[in-house]
Amino acid sequence: xxxxxxxxxxxxxxxxxxxxxxxxxxxxxxxxxxxxxxxxxxxxxxxxxxxxxxxxxxxxxxxxxxxxxxxxxxxxxxxxxxxxxxxxxxxxxxxxxxxxxxxxxxxxxxxxxxxxxxxxxxxxxxxxxxxxxxxxxxxxxxxxxxxxxxxxxxxxxxxxxxxxxxxxxxxxxxxxxx
Numbered sequence: 001x002x003x004x005x006x007x008x009x010x011x012x013x014x015x016x017x018x019x020x021x022x023x024x025x026x027x028x029x030x031x032x033x034x035x036x037x038x039x040x041x042x043x044x045x046x047x048x049x050x051x052x053x054x055x056x057x058x059x060x061x062x063x064x065x066x067x068x069x070x071x072x073x074x075x076x077x078x079x080x081x082x083x084x085x086x087x088x089x090x091x092x093x094x095x096x097x098x099x100x101x102x103x104x105x106x107x108x109x110x111x112x113x114x115x116x117x118x119x120x121x122x123x124x125x126x127x128x129x130x131x132x133x134x135x136x137x138x139x140x141x142x143x144x145x146x147x148x149x150x151x152x153x154x155x156x157x158x159x160x161x162x163x164x165x166x167x168x169x170x171x172x173x174x175x176x177x178x
Contacts, residue, residue: 001036005144006110007111007115007117008111008112008117009100009108009144009146010100010101010102010103010104010108011100011101012100013069013098013099013100014069014070014074014099014100014101014102014157015069015070015071015072015098015099015145015147016069016070016071016095016097016098016099017072017073017074017095017096017097017098017099017143017145018071018072018073018074018094018095018096019075019076019084019087019092019093019094019096020073020074020075020094021075021093022075022092023040023060023062023073023075024071026062026073026075027062027073027173027174029074030071031173033067033173034169035058035064035066035071035164036064036167036169036173036174037064037163037164037167037171037172037173037174037175038062038064038073038162038173038174038175039060039062039063039156039159039163039175039176039177040060040062040063040065040174040175040176041060041061041062041063041176041177041178042058042059042060042061043058043059043060043077044058044059044060044126045057045058045121046059046123046125046126047056047123047124048085048121048122048123048124049121049122049124050081050082050086050120050121051081051120051121053081055080055081055123056080056084057076057077057078057080057082057084057085058076058077058078058080059074059075059076059077059084060074060075060077061073061074061075061127062075062174063156063160064160064163064164065160065161065163065164065165066164068161070099070157070160070161072099073129075097076088082121083096083120083121083133083142083143084096087142091109092142093150095104095141095142096141096142096143097133097136097141097142097143097144097145098136098140098143098144098145099140099144099145099146099147100144100145100146101146101147101148101149101153101157102146102147102148102149103149105130105147105148105149107128108146109132109146111132112132112146117134117135118134118135119132119133120133120134120135120143121133121143128152128153129147129148129150129152129153130147130148131145131146131147131148132145132146133145134146154175159177163175168176
């Protein structure tokens with residue numbers, strides 16, 4: 001990464017992402033820390049491009065907020081090649097990426113290309129929102145994610161944040177989005 005990172009990424013870090021092999025156990029650990037409730041989405045198959053090749057992993061996502069910071073848990077079923085599976089195959093589990101949300105995804109995507117950053121994983125969330133992951137400086141995270149902020153993603157983020165703000169710490173600790 002030769003270009004100044006802050007000149008490419010849009011604003012503050014909005015999310016920490018964790019890749020987990022056991023979603024229920026990971027949610028239980030976060031709940032024990034007082035983080036919740038968790039909003040789950042999936043399992044769902046998503047078309048993505050991993051290191052230039054098409055792939056169709058099945059993933060389940062879980063979201064919660066701690067203050068303004070969103071926490072995302074990602075659980076992949078099966079062994080389709082992705083940045084998530086590569087992380088697990090490398091013997092790692094847990095903290096995976098820092099994420100930024102982009103109002104102008106096209107501009108950030110162009111800045112990433114102009115900076116010469118390698119896009120490791122990209123997709124369009126089944127037509128709902130575009131995202132990309134780039135390799136990160138080793139000290140910061142495994143990947144840096146940029147996700148398109150649109151009406152759907154803004155609604156999801158507001159829903160997760162509001163759930164955390166009004167949660168009593170015990171009622172409905174895990175909720176499905178649909």
